[in-house]
Amino acid sequence: MSNQNKQSDSPFNPEDHSHRRYNPLSGEWVLVSPHRSKRPWLGQEETPAPLQTISHDPKCYLCSGNTRINGALNPAYGHTFVFTNDFAAVEQQKRVSDGINHALLTHTPVAGTSRVICFSPDHSKTLPQLPKESIEKVIECWQNQLNELSQEWSWVQLFENKGAVMGCSNPHPHGQIWATDTLPTEAIKADTNLKAYYEEHKRNLLLDYAELELELQTRVVEQNEHWLVVVPYWACWPFEILLLPLQPVKHLNQLDRAQTTSLAAIMKSSLTRYDNLFNCSFPYSMGWHGQAFTDESQQHWQLHAHFYPPLLRSASVKKHMVGYEMMAEPQRDITPEQAAERLRSCSTVHYSEQ
Incomplete structure (x- = not known):
């Protein structure tokens, strides 16, 4: 029998052994390699960005009252x-x-x-x-x-x-x-899989997923009356989080006042946990996904936000999506359950105020 066909009699433990997890939103898989988190790191380390200390920079193109690169003058704005x-x-x-x-x-x-x-x-x-x-x-x-x-x-x-x-x-x-005027690739993936789940089960995929995570609690970072923050079961990035409403909502402009207020609260506390994880201004790319604005039915859609941060071990060690991730499929070292536990343990008072 070839090595690839040999099966071990030892029990499988997802906290220690390599495995793949399926992402029902994208229809793609991610390789999880928890044993790799124990390896020493001799690769590149980033220099953590220090916290900004000045409230107005006269050279900044985005600050209130300043002139942008094209010569336009920013108003003296008070909020956004x-x-x-x-x-x-x-x-x-x-x-x-x-x-x-x-x-x-x-x-x-x-x-x-x-x-x-x-x-x-x-x-x-x-x-x-x-x-x-x-x-x-x-x-x-x-x-x-x-x-x-x-x-x-x-x-x-x-x-x-x-x-x-x-x-x-x-x-x-x-x-x-x-x-x-067109749907981008990631939107098409989500739309296709949300629709397929709805047509098969007559239920909303993300509402079912939120209910399941609330029951299990192993990947929940925090929750309030209207919102859930979870490290998704299929997370690619080390401390990726998924932000979900607990009631049916197709996009942000459908939120009522109570939902908007509680969203602001859970965003502040969750992103504070990010900064407190490594005592740095935690980098990420985030984005909201909601219904497409077309004439088609959007019953299958549920609002959600993705947060994709690259930091892995500290403020200076970044997870790069290279090699296997670019040529085969995404891969992560720590499990989503481990990431959620670490985020839950972080304070919701910003480290700069402690």
Whole structure:
């Protein structure tokens, strides 16, 4: 018998032994290798970004009252500030292509808009450092943008890249909105799998998943009356979290006041746990996924947010998606259960205030 077909009589333990986990949202698998977390690290270590200390930087293109790179003057904003990205990824003009049409050389024009959201006028305060009321203002801004952009565009992607290690080009805390007339790849994956589950079970996949996690409690980071924060069973990134409403909600602009207030509270506490994990301004890419704004039924959709942080062992050791991850499938070392336990143990009082 070949080595690959040999089976061991020893029992399987997912906390110690390699295995794969299925992601029902993407339809893809992730390799989990918990034994690898014990190996010594001799690779690259990042320099942790220090906390910002100045509330207004006269050289910052995003600070209140400053001039941006294109010569436009920012208003003296008091809460959030939104403007069309000076280097937008998509153009608003809708075009028709007369280019080559071949099965191996296919393209389609994309129209849309790209916007920047400054979370607050304070240059030094990331989301977990803002008061809860200021985070509510950010959520209300997201809601207003959705109300406006959904009138013209099929998909509205709200996201934030936090930290230079995640490609953020300006340290002023901000997020972005890219709205397009087509559904992007990740949205198509989620839409397809949410719809398939709904058609088979006549139930919502993510509401069922939230109910299951609440019952098990092994991957729950925290919860309140309206929201659940969990390290998903299929997480790829070391301390990835999934933020879910506990009631049926298709997008942020459908939240009532109580849901909005409790979302601000759980975002502040969860992101504070992130910063407290390694006593640093914890980098991540995050984004909201909600219903597409098309004429099709969206009964299968449930609002959720993904947070993908790259840090693995400390503030200076980053998880890179390279090699096997790029050529085969995502891989992680610590299990989601271990990650959730570590996040649960973190304080919800920011380390800079302790």
